[in-house]
Amino acid sequence: MGDDYTRLWTYRLKWLYTLLVVFTLMLPVFYVIYISFNQNGFGARDYVFTFEWYSGIFTDLLLMNALGNTMLLAAITTVLAVPLGLIAAKFYKATGTDRAKLLTVSLLLSPLFVPADILGSALLVFFKNLNIACATAGEWLGVSWFETWFELGYFSALVGLIIYTIPYIFVVILITMGRYKEQQSEAARSCGATAWQAFYQIEFPQIRAGVFSACAFTVILSFNEYTRTSLLKGGYDTITSVLISQMLNEGMSEQSYAMSSLISFIAIAVIGSIIIYTLVHTDRLEREARAKAQPVMSS
Amino acid sequence: MNQKNDIAVQVSGLAKNYGAVQALRGVDLTIGAGEYFVLLGPSGGGKTTLLRLLGGFIRPTAGQILLHGRDVSEQPPNRRPTSMVFQSFALFPHMTVAQNVGYGLRLRRLPKAEIAARVDAMLEMVGLKDLADRMPHALSGGQQQRVQLGRSLVLEADILLLDEPLAALDAKLRKDMCLELKHLQEQIGITFVHVTHNQEEAMTVADNMAIIADGVLVETGTAQDLYENPQARFTADFIGENNIFDGRVSGLTGSGVEIDLGFAKFTVDAQGQTPRVSDMVSVSIRSELVRVLGPGEAPEALLQTVPATYGEAVYLGLATSHVAKLANGDNIVARHVSRGGTSDDFEAEAPLTYAWPRTQMRLHLS
Numbered sequence: 001m002g003d004d005y006t007r008l009w010t011y012r013l014k015w016l017y018t019l020l021v022v023f024t025l026m027l028p029v030f031y032v033i034y035i036s037f038n039q040n041g042f043g044a045r046d047y048v049f050t051f052e053w054y055s056g057i058f059t060d061l062l063l064m065n066a067l068g069n070t071m072l073l074a075a076i077t078t079v080l081a082v083p084l085g086l087i088a089a090k091f092y093k094a095t096g097t098d099r100a101k102l103l104t105v106s107l108l109l110s111p112l113f114v115p116a117d118i119l120g121s122a123l124l125v126f127f128k129n130l131n132i133a134c135a136t137a138g139e140w141l142g143v144s145w146f147e148t149w150f151e152l153g154y155f156s157a158l159v160g161l162i163i164y165t166i167p168y169i170f171v172v173i174l175i176t177m178g179r180y181k182e183q184q185s186e187a188a189r190s191c192g193a194t195a196w197q198a199f200y201q202i203e204f205p206q207i208r209a210g211v212f213s214a215c216a217f218t219v220i221l222s223f224n225e226y227t228r229t230s231l232l233k234g235g236y237d238t239i240t241s242v243l244i245s246q247m248l249n250e251g252m253s254e255q256s257y258a259m260s261s262l263i264s265f266i267a268i269a270v271i272g273s274i275i276i277y278t279l280v281h282t283d284r285l286e287r288e289a290r291a292k293a294q295p296v297m298s299s
Numbered sequence: 300m301n302q303k304n305d306i307a308v309q310v311s312g313l314a315k316n317y318g319a320v321q322a323l324r325g326v327d328l329t330i331g332a333g334e335y336f337v338l339l340g341p342s343g344g345g346k347t348t349l350l351r352l353l354g355g356f357i358r359p360t361a362g363q364i365l366l367h368g369r370d371v372s373e374q375p376p377n378r379r380p381t382s383m384v385f386q387s388f389a390l391f392p393h394m395t396v397a398q399n400v401g402y403g404l405r406l407r408r409l410p411k412a413e414i415a416a417r418v419d420a421m422l423e424m425v426g427l428k429d430l431a432d433r434m435p436h437a438l439s440g441g442q443q444q445r446v447q448l449g450r451s452l453v454l455e456a457d458i459l460l461l462d463e464p465l466a467a468l469d470a471k472l473r474k475d476m477c478l479e480l481k482h483l484q485e486q487i488g489i490t491f492v493h494v495t496h497n498q499e500e501a502m503t504v505a506d507n508m509a510i511i512a513d514g515v516l517v518e519t520g521t522a523q524d525l526y527e528n529p530q531a532r533f534t535a536d537f538i539g540e541n542n543i544f545d546g547r548v549s550g551l552t553g554s555g556v557e558i559d560l561g562f563a564k565f566t567v568d569a570q571g572q573t574p575r576v577s578d579m580v581s582v583s584i585r586s587e588l589v590r591v592l593g594p595g596e597a598p599e600a601l602l603q604t605v606p607a608t609y610g611e612a613v614y615l616g617l618a619t620s621h622v623a624k625l626a627n628g629d630n631i632v633a634r635h636v637s638r639g640g641t642s643d644d645f646e647a648e649a650p651l652t653y654a655w656p657r658t659q660m661r662l663h664l665s
Contacts, residue, residue: 183389186356187447189376190383191403191454201402205393287436 029264036257053258060255062242067259070238073154073229074222077161078215084162085169085214089177092170112167120160120231127156127232152232160228165221169214176210216274239263305332305367307458307490308353313362315348322348324514325362330507332367332457335484335491337505341537342496345514347462350494354383354460367457382451383460387467389447390435396446397422397431403454421453424483441472448480452487459484461493465500477503498538502526510534527585532663535583540620542631543583543663548574556662558582562626563605567662574664581663584655589633591621591645592652602654607631609649621645623653 035041039048057063092104111119130150138147150156180203188198204211222229226240235245243260246252252260308330315323323345330336338346351357353364355376364372371379382403391399401418409417422428425445435443444464451459464480465473481504484491495501501508502522510517510525510533518525518534529535535543544565550557554569558580567582574580584603591609598604607623610630618634625631631653645651 181388183385183387184391186354186376187383187385187389187450188391188402189356190354190381190460191450192377192406193402194377195375197406202391 032257033261033264036254036261041254042252042257053254054262056255057259057262060253060259062236063239063255063259066237066239066242069233070223070240073157073161073238074219076154076158077165077222078218080158081162081165081218082169082211082214085166086173086211088166088170089173092174093177093182108170109167111163116164116225116227117231119163120228123156123160123163123228124152124231127152152234154233157229157233157237160232161222161225164225164228165218168217168221172214172217173207173210176207176213180206306330306365307332307334307367308336308492309365309368310349310353311363311365313349313352313364314360315345315352315357316360321514323352326511326516328509328516328519330490330492332490333488335481335493335504335506337501337508338492338494338511339498339501339505339508339537340496340511340517344512346494346496346511348514349511350383350460350462350492353458353492354381355379356383380457381460382454382456382458383462384444384447384451384464386463387440387443390443390450392435395432395434396427396438399435399446400449400453402450417453421449424452425449440468441476444468444476448483452483456489458490458492461491463494463496466495466497473497473500474503480504510537512537528661529583530663531665532581532583535581535661535663540586540632540634541583542586542589543581544629545579545581548576548578548580551576556580558662560627565603565660566657567660568658570662572662572664574662578664583661583663584659586620586632586634587618588659589631589653589655591623591633591635592654593645594650596652598652598654601657603657603660604652604654605631607651607653609645609647609651611647612644623651 036053037049037051038044039050039052040046088104088108092101092108095101095104114122127150131147134147134150138144184202184206185198188202189195193201223238224240225238226244229238230241230245234241236242239259243252243256246256306329308328310326310328313323313326313328314321326345326349328349338349340346348357352359353366355371355374355378359372362372363370366380369380376383391402394402397418400421401414404414404417418431419428422431425448427442427445427449430438430442435446438446444467447464461480465476468476477500480491480493484504491504493501493504505522507519507521508525509519510531512533518529518531520528525534526539529538532543535541544558544560546558546560546565548556549559549564551569551574552566555566556569556574558565558567560582565582592598592604605625607625610622610624613620613622614637615634617637619637621633621635623631623633633653
C-alpha cells in the first residue's frame with residue numbers, strides 16, 4: 001500500500017511494471033513448457049498437443065539416472081554444507097575483534113569471487129594430481145586400497161559443490177543470527193542448560209528460518225550447477241549437465257523439454273507456496289521483531 | 300536455606316584481562332549466605348565483569364572463586380549454584396511466560412505435574428498468575444523482568460545474580476520493584492548479588508555493598524557506613540553529595556591531623572588512620588551538614604569555617620543547593636531543606652561564610 005498521497009494509477013503502474021519484469025524473465029520457461037507439449041518437438045512448423053513426452057521421461061534411462069544423481073548430490077551437499085556454514089556463522093559472531101571478523105568473512109566469501117570455470121578446473125587439476133600421487137604412493141608401498149579415493153566422481157563433485165555453496169549458507173544464516181541476542185543463551189546456561197541444549201532449544205528455534213532458507217538455497221544452487229559438476233564428475237550425470245551437454249552437442253531431446261517443464265512446474269509450485277506462507281506470516285514476524293527490539297518501559 | 304553464618308561467595312585475587320585492558324584487578328570479596336549484596340560503581344568499572352565471573356560466563360585470568368566453599372573457577376554456568384537475571388532481552392521469545400519459568404525445571408526432567416505446580420506457585424509469587432500464557436513480546440518491561448526473576452527463583456539456586464535488573468525500567472517503576480526485590484529476598488532467604496550504578500537503588504536493597512571502580516574493589520560496608528563514614532576519597536565522591544578538599548599534611552598533634560589546603564588550614568581527627576607529614580590527603584564533608592552564614596553572622600564554637608563568594612541557588616525540590624566559590628576557585632555546596640519562598644536566598648557575589656561541625660569531617664588517605 002502507499003501512504004495517503006499515493007496516486008492510485010501510479011500505484012497500479014508499479015505493479016504492472018513488476019509483473020511485466022517477472023513475465024519477461026519467465027518467458028523462456030513458458031516457451032520450453034509450450035514446446036514440451038508439441039508432438040513434433042522443437043522447431044516444428046505444426047503444433048500437435050500431446051502428453052507423450054511426459055510419459056517418455058520415466059523410461060529415459062539417461063534422464064532418470066541424472067535425476068537420481070542430482071537429488072543425491074543436492075541432498076548430501078545440503079547435509080554437509082549447511083552445518084559447516086552454520087558453524088562458520090557462529091564462529092563469526094563469537095569472534096571478538098573486527099580484524100578477525102574481516103579475515104573470517106574474506107576467507108569464507110572468497111569462493112564467490114573465483115569464476116566457476118577457474119575454480120572447477122583448479123579442483124580438476126588438484127584431484128588429477130592427487131590421483132597421480134596416490135597411484136605413485138600405492139606402487140611404491142605395494143598396496144592399492146587408497147588409489148581410487150580421489151577419482152573423479154561423487155566425492156570430487158561434492159567437494160566442488162560444498163566450496164561453492166558455503167559462502168551463500170554463511171551469509172543467509174548470519175543475517176538471521178544477527179537478530180539473536182546472546183543473553184538468551186547465557187540465561188539458558190544459568191537455568192542449567194549445556195551449551196548444546198542452549199543452542200538447540202533456545203537459539204535454533206529463532207534462527208530456524210535462516211537455516212531452512214540456506215537449505216533451500218543449497219538445493220537450488222547444486223541443482224543448477226553445471227561447470228564444476230561437469231568438470232569434476234562428468235557431462236551427462238546430472239539434470240543440468242545433461243540438458244546443457246545435449247544442447248551443445250546434439251540438441252535437447254523431447255523428453256528433456258518435458259523434464260525441464262516438469263522441474264519448472266515443481267519449482268514454481270514450491271517457491272510460490274513459500275512466498276505465500278511468508279506473506280501470510282510477515283506481519284507476525286515483524287511484530288515479534290519490533291517487540292524484541294523495543295521492550296516497553298512502563299508497567 | 301538457612302545458612303546465616305555460612306559464606307556464600309568467597310573471591311580471592313580475582314582478575315580479568317581483555318587483551319591489554321584490565322577489567323578487574325585482584326579483587327578479594329566475601330559475601331555471607333542469605334545476604335542482599337550490591338555491587339555499586341560507575342559504568343565500565345568492572346562490577347558486571349565480577350558478576351559474570353561469579354556466574355561462569357567468563358573465565359578469570361587469575362584468582363579463585365569459591366561458592367559455598369566449592370571452587371567453581373573452572374566450572375561452566377550450568378554447574379554452578381547460581382542463577383542470573385539479565386538487564387533485558389533475555390526472555391526466550393518463542394516460549395510463553397509459563398514455559399519460560401519452567402525451562403530450568405524441564406531441563407532437570409522433573410515430572411510434568413511437579414513442574415506445573417512449581418511454575419504456578421512462582422508466577423503467583425512474582426504476581427504474574429494471569430499472564431501465564433502470554434508471549435514475552437506482549438509484556439511490559441516490568442513484567443518481563445518479573446518473568447526473568449521467576450525463571451531464576453524457581454530453580455531454588457543458592458545464589459541469585461542480578462545484572463542491572465531494573466536499568467531498563469522507568470524511574471517510578473524502578474523504585475517500586477526495588478522494594479519488591481528486597482522483600483522477595485527476605486522472604487526466600489537466599490543470597491542475592493545485585494549489580495547497579497544507581498545509588499538509590501543500591502541503598503534501598505542492600506544489606507551490604509561493595510564499591511567497584513576502575514577494576515578495583517574500593518570499599519565494602521553497609522549503606523549507612525558508606526554514606527556516613529566512607530574510608531576512600533572515591534566513595535565520598537561517588538556516594539551522596541560531598542565537598543572534598545585535597546591538601547597536604549602539615550602537622551600531627553595527638554590524634555589531630557593538620558592539613559594545609561592552600562587557602563585554609565583544617566584540623567581533622569585521624570579516626571585511627573596513620574597519615575605522615577607531607578602526605579597528600581583529602582578531607583570531605585557532606586553538603587547537607589554545611590550551613591551558610593550571612594554577612595556578620597558569628598560562627599558558633601566547634602564549627603569549621605571558610606570564606607566563600609556566593610554563586611547561585613539550585614532548587615531540587617526537597618533541598619536547595621547553595622553553590623559558592625572558594626578562594627582557590629573550587630566550588631563548595633551547602634544543601635538546605637527548601638523552606639519555600641525566597642527567604643533563604645543570598646545575593647550573587649556576596650562574601651559569605653560556609654560552616655560545618657568540625658567533628659563531622661572525614662579524612663581520606665586514599
